[in-house]
Every structure is written in C-alpha cells, then in structure tokens.
Amino acid sequence: MWRFLAEAGAVFVKDLRTEFRTRVALNALGLFAVTTLAAVSYTIGPYRIAEADRPFLLSALLWIVIFFASMAGLDRSFVKEEDTQTAPLLRLSASPLVVWAGKLAFNLALLAVLMAILVPLYGMLMGFRPVSLWGFAGILAAGGYTLAVTTTMVAAIIARAMTRGALFSVLSLPLLLPLLIFVIQGTRAAAEGSPEGVMEALRAVISLGGIMTILSVVLFPAVWHE
C-alpha cells in the first residue's frame, strides 16, 4: 500500500511540477472560469433574477461555469503525455493504476484550486449565499471528486484520438449529465437550507462517484495499454 502511494505520489508530484513550470492547464482553467464568470455576472448579475428563482438558477449557473472551465483543462495531463511522447515510457515504467491514481490526484488538485478561486468570486459577484454552508461544502467536495474521476477516465480514452478537444466535451457531457443534475439539486437545497434535499443529492453524487471510481479501476488498465 505504501509503495503504491509513493509511486502514485511521484506521478502527482511530476504532473504538479511540470504544470507549475508551464501553467498550461492552470491558465486554460483560469481564463475560461474568469471569462465565463465575468460574462454571467455582467449579463445576469445578482439582481436580474426573481427572488424565488435565485436558489435554482444561481446553483445551475455555478455548476455550468465549473463544468465548462473544467472541460478546458482537465484533459491536459493525459493529452500532454501523448503530445510530448512521454506516454510510452510512462506505460513501460509505472503500473496502470499508479498512473490513474496520480493523474486523478492531479486533476483533483487542479479542480480544488479552480473551486477555491471561482466559488467565492461567484458568491460575491452573483450574491449567492447558501443557507447551509456545510451542505454546500459537502456537495462541492463530492461533486468535485466525481467530476475529476469522470474527466480523468475520459481524458485517458481521448488522449490518443486526433480530435481530442471536441471529443473530450462530447464524451464527458453524457457521463456528467446525471452528476450535473444532482449537484445542482444539492446546491439548490443547500441554498434554501434544506438538509433533506442536501442529503438526498449527496447520496446520489457519492454513489455516482463510487460507480465511476470502480469503473475506472477496472477499465483503466485496458484503456491505458490498448
């Protein structure tokens, strides 16, 4: 177990180090997030939505911004390995699950940074103040994990394809649609202060995350090697 963690940690640290020296994924995520947020806050703003519609619409807008920003950068770690021809040596050096775990940890870190900047900004610009902060944090954490585990798997699948950019979004959307529905419901429930609604959504999101994790562990070795 310790050996697995050390090896996966090495993949994570390597990805983190190369990302901080190039900032390709960070810039893509950041630019997309800020642009979308600026467009949403400028065109809609905090006061153009009726009070009764605010919890639902602001929750939906928040997750749409997070989803599209993540589409701009979470495929980078796999695509870059193929583009720079480092993938073959990585395949021959590390076990598939070590690569998967390291890449997942890297995508989780990227998403955590994105959310840490985006969510407070969104709250300020759009006047979004969830009543249940703990519920909101739980939905963000579970939703972020499921988003990362799904996009990590899709990124591995599309990394060797020619039209990667389009494929990443096209393949991700149907897989992430149920997640988006549940996290929006959960965020709305947190905004309205409904613990039952938050728990119901959390159960669904955690189940989806569990299913995607098991599927990834089972399928990734074949996807990575074939």
Add this chain to the structure above:
Amino acid sequence: MVGGVRVEFEELAKRFDLRVVFRGVSGRAEPGSVLVITGPNGSGKSTLMTILCGLVRPTRGTIRYLRAGGGEVPRHAWREHLGIVAPAMGLYGELDAMENLRFFSTVRGLGFDEERCRALLREVGLDPDRTTPVAGFSTGMHQRLKIAQAVLHEPEVLFLDEPGSNLDPAGQDWLEGLVERQREGGTTVILATNDRREMEWGTEHVALPG
C-alpha cells in the same frame, strides 16, 4: 541480475489497416547476447521494438519472455524486466535530469537512491548538479539521459533503438562499452540499427525485408 531473461518471437506480423509492415519475423535473444535488428527505412524496426517490449500488439505471431531458471514472464510483467531507449519515447522536458531519474526510479518501485542517480549521470557524461530543464538539452545530451533512464533499474532485457543517433564519437565509444558491459553482465540486449559499427556488436541478427 539472477539468470536473465530470454526473448523469443515467432512468425510476427504487423499490419496497419491495409499496409503490411512486416510478416513472418522470428528470432531469439539470449541473456548475455546482442540481437541486432536491421532493415531499410520503413521496414518496421521501431515497430518491431515496440511490439517486443509489449507496447503494441502484433497482428499475428507470439512473443515469450522466458526466465533462464525456467518459467515464462506474463505479458503484464514484461515492463518490470526491460529498459528501453527509442527515438519516439521522450523524457519530461520541464524537469531536469535528476528529477527525471528520480521520477522513473520511484514509479518503478525502486525508491530514490540519489547517489546511484548521480553516479549514473556522471557515467553517461552529464552533470548531476545541472538544473537546466531537459528541454534545454542538446539532442546528444538528451540521448545520454535516455540511456541513463533505460539502465537505471538494471533491466534484464535492454532495447536500444538507434542508440548512437545524435551521439558524438566519444559518446559512441562510450555506448559501445556500455553495450559490452551489459552483455557481459548477462543482459539480453536487442538493438535496432542500420549503423555499420553498431551492427558489428551483434551476436545474432534479424534482417527485416524492405
């Protein structure tokens, strides 16, 4: 190294869509020998190397890694026994030489032995204290680091695809010594080349038709 690993391949064929790259290729590489694969440009030398190391599946034919002490190495475990240098296999350009070796050493489950990595870098003619990212290396320095990465874990099977390309004459002399030391140490060396000097290092040969 305990015993070594023999690599046997029979009736290998590879086809990409309708294009047949090669077919009917057979050979055997014994521990302590150098199998040289030759053939004109486009004959599939590099493709054969990627097939033999398990990165690509052949269209037809079989490959077996056999332990000298008996028993076959399962395909999923081949990677633990081999090291490879190939033009289409890059290192991490944003990392420096030591960081690259540290990474490959750790993901191979060896941990990080700084002294060993420093000694290896000195052996291939690179400065262990140089912190320039590999992207800033000359092609010759890049090739030397690739070779260091390939022998880092003392593999039983060493694949060298045009290893002398981009090396200066001193580097080629050093490479010859390295191949000789690997062979004497019982490593199974499989070398793809068209360089006349490198071809002479072979104890067995497989020629791919054009």
